[in-house]
Amino acid sequence: MTGHMPDYTMLMVGANMGIIGTTKEHLSLALSLSVPVTKIDMCPPQILEETMKNIGRLVKSAGARKLPVMVRNTNDVIHAAVNFPSKRVCPIFQVSNVEGTNLDLLRQFLNIVPLRRTLCENDPAHFQIDDVYWVEGVGTVVSGTVLSGTIKVNDTLLLGPNSVGEFVPLPVKSIHRKRMPVSSVRCGQTASFALRKITKREVRKGMVMLDPRMNPVSSMMFEAEILILHHPTTIKPNYQAMLHIGSIRQTATLVSMTKEVLRTGDRDRVMFRFIRLPEYIRPGTRMVFREGRTKAVGTVVNVIPQATLAQQRAKLKDKTNRT
Structure with a gap:
C-alpha cells in the first residue's frame, strides 16, 4: 500500500464469511476506503444483515471514525464520490460477481471519484525503485514507478542513496513498459530501466533515481x-x-x-x-x-x-x- 501509493483502497468482505482474520487490521490500515461486500447471491438475508451491522460498527470505531454510506443507486454513487475526498465517509457496496448485482454502481464510483494527487510531467524526474534484477546480456535492471516528471532513454539520473548516503550519476540505457521497449515514461507509470556501469549488489529496493537539479540529500x-x-x-x-x-x-x-x-x-x-x-x-x-x-x-x-x-x-x- 505504501510502495504503489494508491489514491484509494477497497476492502472486500465476503457477506457469508463476515469479518474474519485480519479484516480489522486491514480496515485500520486503509483509513480511506470503500468496502464492497461480495457474494450476496449466496448469503442468507439474516447473515448479510449481521455482516452489514458488524462492518458499520467497525467503520465507526476509534480506529477509523468514518460515516458508513450504503450505495444503492446512482444518486448514492454521486453523493459518495463527491464527499469521499473529505475522508469522513466510507461508501459500502453490496455486490455479486456471479449475478453482477451492483457492479455497475461500483464501476461508476471508481470512474467519477477524483484523484487525490496531481501528476505533473514537467516536474523534475523522480523514480522509485521497487525491484532489482540481473538480466543476462543486459546487466542490472531496476523496476518501479515514476512519481514525477518524464524520463527518456539516455537521460542521466542520480541513483541513491548508497550505504554512505551519496547519490551517483547513471545513464538510462533502455526503458521497458509492459514488456515493450519505449523511448520515455512519464509520472504515474511503472517501468523497468536497464542501467550502465553498476552491479546488482550496488542497488537495493527503496533507492531512487532523481533529476540532478533536485540536489537530493539522504x-x-x-x-x-x-x-x-x-x-x-x-x-x-x-x-x-x-x-x-x-x-x-x-x-x-x-x-x-x-x-x-x-x-x-x-x-x-x-x-x-x-x-x-x-x-x-x-x-x-x-x-x-x-x-x-x-x-x-x-x-x-x-x-x-x-x-x-x-x-x-x-x-x-x-x-x-x-x-
Missing part, C-alpha cells in the same frame, strides 16, 4: 505525525519496529515523542532513526509502522538531512587546516 532521522492503531501495551522511546515508506523497508528506532507513552488510538509527533542505512524521503509521504501486526500509520512532516561521507571529509579537512 536522511537517517525524520519527524512524523502518527496514529497508533493497535498495541497491547504502551510504546516508549527506543521502541523498534519495521518502517514502510514508499518502497523503503527498514527497521527504525522511535527516538523521541512529545507524550510520555503512546497507547492504542493515540496521536503524536515523533522522531524516528533508521537502524542500518540512510534513505531518501520527502515530507508529506505516508508511512506504516509495524511489528508483526500493524502498529501505526502516519505522515512524514520533517526530514533531518545527513551529511554525506564527502561532506564529512571536507569538514574534517577544513578543521585540520584551521588548526
Whole structure:
C-alpha cells in the first residue's frame, strides 16, 4: 500500500464469511476506503444483515471514525464520490460477481471519484525503485514507478542513496513498459530501466533515481505525525519496529515523542532513526509502522538531512587546516 501509493483502497468482505482474520487490521490500515461486500447471491438475508451491522460498527470505531454510506443507486454513487475526498465517509457496496448485482454502481464510483494527487510531467524526474534484477546480456535492471516528471532513454539520473548516503550519476540505457521497449515514461507509470556501469549488489529496493537539479540529500532521522492503531501495551522511546515508506523497508528506532507513552488510538509527533542505512524521503509521504501486526500509520512532516561521507571529509579537512 505504501510502495504503489494508491489514491484509494477497497476492502472486500465476503457477506457469508463476515469479518474474519485480519479484516480489522486491514480496515485500520486503509483509513480511506470503500468496502464492497461480495457474494450476496449466496448469503442468507439474516447473515448479510449481521455482516452489514458488524462492518458499520467497525467503520465507526476509534480506529477509523468514518460515516458508513450504503450505495444503492446512482444518486448514492454521486453523493459518495463527491464527499469521499473529505475522508469522513466510507461508501459500502453490496455486490455479486456471479449475478453482477451492483457492479455497475461500483464501476461508476471508481470512474467519477477524483484523484487525490496531481501528476505533473514537467516536474523534475523522480523514480522509485521497487525491484532489482540481473538480466543476462543486459546487466542490472531496476523496476518501479515514476512519481514525477518524464524520463527518456539516455537521460542521466542520480541513483541513491548508497550505504554512505551519496547519490551517483547513471545513464538510462533502455526503458521497458509492459514488456515493450519505449523511448520515455512519464509520472504515474511503472517501468523497468536497464542501467550502465553498476552491479546488482550496488542497488537495493527503496533507492531512487532523481533529476540532478533536485540536489537530493539522504536522511537517517525524520519527524512524523502518527496514529497508533493497535498495541497491547504502551510504546516508549527506543521502541523498534519495521518502517514502510514508499518502497523503503527498514527497521527504525522511535527516538523521541512529545507524550510520555503512546497507547492504542493515540496521536503524536515523533522522531524516528533508521537502524542500518540512510534513505531518501520527502515530507508529506505516508508511512506504516509495524511489528508483526500493524502498529501505526502516519505522515512524514520533517526530514533531518545527513551529511554525506564527502561532506564529512571536507569538514574534517577544513578543521585540520584551521588548526
